[in-house]
Amino acid sequence: MKRVGFIFLLLLILLVSPVMASAEREVVYQTSTIDALLAGLYDGKVSLAALKQHGDFGLGTFDRLDGEMVMLEDDIYQITADGAVHLMTSGTTPFAAVTFFDKDRSAAIGREKSFAELTAYLDRIIATKNRFYAIRIDGYFKYIKARSVPAQSKPYPKLVEVTAHQTVFEFTDIKGTLVGLRCPYYVKGVNVPGYHFHFISDDRKRGGHVLDCVIERGLAMLDETSQFHLFLPKDTVFDAMDFEADGPGDLKKVE
Amino acid sequence: MKRVGFIFLLLLILLVSPVMASAEREVVYQTSTIDALLAGLYDGKVSLAALKQHGDFGLGTFDRLDGEMVMLEDDIYQITADGAVHLMTSGTTPFAAVTFFDKDRSAAIGREKSFAELTAYLDRIIATKNRFYAIRIDGYFKYIKARSVPAQSKPYPKLVEVTAHQTVFEFTDIKGTLVGLRCPYYVKGVNVPGYHFHFISDDRKRGGHVLDCVIERGLAMLDETSQFHLFLPKDTVFDAMDFEADGPGDLKKVE
Numbered sequence: 001m002k003r004v005g006f007i008f009l010l011l012l013i014l015l016v017s018p019v020m021a022s023a024e025r026e027v028v029y030q031t032s033t034i035d036a037l038l039a040g041l042y043d044g045k046v047s048l049a050a051l052k053q054h055g056d057f058g059l060g061t062f063d064r065l066d067g068e069m070v071m072l073e074d075d076i077y078q079i080t081a082d083g084a085v086h087l088m089t090s091g092t093t094p095f096a097a098v099t100f101f102d103k104d105r106s107a108a109i110g111r112e113k114s115f116a117e118l119t120a121y122l123d124r125i126i127a128t129k130n131r132f133y134a135i136r137i138d139g140y141f142k143y144i145k146a147r148s149v150p151a152q153s154k155p156y157p158k159l160v161e162v163t164a165h166q167t168v169f170e171f172t173d174i175k176g177t178l179v180g181l182r183c184p185y186y187v188k189g190v191n192v193p194g195y196h197f198h199f200i201s202d203d204r205k206r207g208g209h210v211l212d213c214v215i216e217r218g219l220a221m222l223d224e225t226s227q228f229h230l231f232l233p234k235d236t237v238f239d240a241m242d243f244e245a246d247g248p249g250d251l252k253k254v255e
Numbered sequence: 256m257k258r259v260g261f262i263f264l265l266l267l268i269l270l271v272s273p274v275m276a277s278a279e280r281e282v283v284y285q286t287s288t289i290d291a292l293l294a295g296l297y298d299g300k301v302s303l304a305a306l307k308q309h310g311d312f313g314l315g316t317f318d319r320l321d322g323e324m325v326m327l328e329d330d331i332y333q334i335t336a337d338g339a340v341h342l343m344t345s346g347t348t349p350f351a352a353v354t355f356f357d358k359d360r361s362a363a364i365g366r367e368k369s370f371a372e373l374t375a376y377l378d379r380i381i382a383t384k385n386r387f388y389a390i391r392i393d394g395y396f397k398y399i400k401a402r403s404v405p406a407q408s409k410p411y412p413k414l415v416e417v418t419a420h421q422t423v424f425e426f427t428d429i430k431g432t433l434v435g436l437r438c439p440y441y442v443k444g445v446n447v448p449g450y451h452f453h454f455i456s457d458d459r460k461r462g463g464h465v466l467d468c469v470i471e472r473g474l475a476m477l478d479e480t481s482q483f484h485l486f487l488p489k490d491t492v493f494d495a496m497d498f499e500a501d502g503p504g505d506l507k508k509v510e
Contacts, residue, residue, distance in 0.1 A: 035441055128493075128495070130487070130496060184498070185499040186444035186445055188443075226489075227486050227487070228484070228487075229482065229485075230483040231482050232385070232483075238383075239385055241385060243439070
């Protein structure tokens with residue numbers, strides 16, 4: 001009888017634990033804030049392994065601002081300023097936002113769309129501007145203009161000074177994926193309000209932070225997310241910042 | 256042997272589960288946003304029982320804006336506009352922020368302090384303005400000026416219209432606890448930047464949202480918290496709001 005009790009209890013725990021875990025999938029998990037990144041806090045504070053505990057999809061950057069991060073299907077890619085793409089199995093990040101991608105809806109993109117037309121289209125198919133959306137767009141792109149940034153040395157310059165010298169790539173007729181996030185207006189200062197996309201090609205050899213694009217056809221997949229979790233790693237430089245005095249920041253100039 | 260295996264596995268799970276749970280204690284958990292509350296979204300969306308899963312300490316309000324909430328030592332108190340204090344075992348909240356209170360440091364308050372002197376003192380003993388602090392101050396107060404608000408009917412007026420007609424209480428020579436939260440500047444729009452205190456008397460018969468106070472002596476206890484979790488309940492009214500057009504809101508007028 002005791003053994004039956006144990007087995008029952010064990011089964012109960014095993015049954016309940018995935019339910020508890022699945023509740024955690026509908027969260028955008030972010031480390032540090034966009035205002036901290038704008039201010040030049042580029043030291044990696046969270047390991048990529050730790051980041052993967054909180055998502056399989058997302059974007060960010062790496063220690064010392066060394067390139068653009070794409071997280072897609074649980075792989076983390078680094079697009080460095082020389083245009084190369086590296087599959088990352090170790091390293092750290094100063095800023096990233098990730099979630100477990102569970103498609104809530106999808107919409108075929110059958111007609112050519114500029115970047116502005118694409119975001120206007122997404123605005124029409126999302127249910128609200130007041131929740132978080134992870135957005136995956138697999139497609140065939142006539143044009144992609146993307147950028148990356150090189151690793152910085154201390155004392156770190158502000159992000160607006162780095163992006164003034166960013167490397168810009170232009171790709172034509174390329175298959176790939178836009179990995180994006182749409183944040184509500186009210187998280188201004190914490191993340192980027194509106195759309196923010198990084199790109200990676202199907203062959204995983206091209207990518208970057210998207211500045212412009214023309215999509216010919218594709219499939220947009222949306223994951224609506226109603227929880228946002230902000231993690232602030234130990235960081236004496238972050239602690240000493242005066243985000244209020246620094247005003248609204250240079251977000252417009254770096255996007 | 257099989258039984259030994261089961262027992263070992265069971266012990267392992269029992270050992271690991273509190274560790275997993277304790278990691279969740281260092282989070283300020285919030286339902287909805289301050290801008291939504293300012294705009295008049297007073298419908299309770301989260302049960303008090305669900306809220307208690309995420310903390311034993313905090314503040315907020317109740318369905319239909321029916322009074323001020325104090326959560327202290329895992330009890331939830333409602334201070335209604337008539338000045339009465341009710342221990343709540345059921346009900347819902349449209350807006351609350353809670354955490355599990357684990358004291359990181361404490362400081363004796365040995366000299367009389369005005370409200371401005373008290374917050375200036377707290378500013379000196381916190382490590383940074385850029386993390387979240389749950390603040391508990393047990394003390395003897397020469398003076399407390401507190402307010403509460405009555406339950407509203409639809410169509411709900413904005414919070415600034417409600418607080419224009421708030422009930423103000425004045426207490427003198429009263430023992431009790433300030434239950435407070437200090438939020439970083441960058442969460443503006445999501446919660447109240449800076450200090451936000453509710454009061455409850457030792458005899459649990461008086462309380463409210465603190466507008467002013469003079470503390471004679473007491474003990475300030477701080478819980479520094481580096482994670483913030485925002486939960487957005489299903490709410491079609493919230494989804495339809497235009498927080499950007501509504502501008503910075505009326506926060507100054509209602510505090």
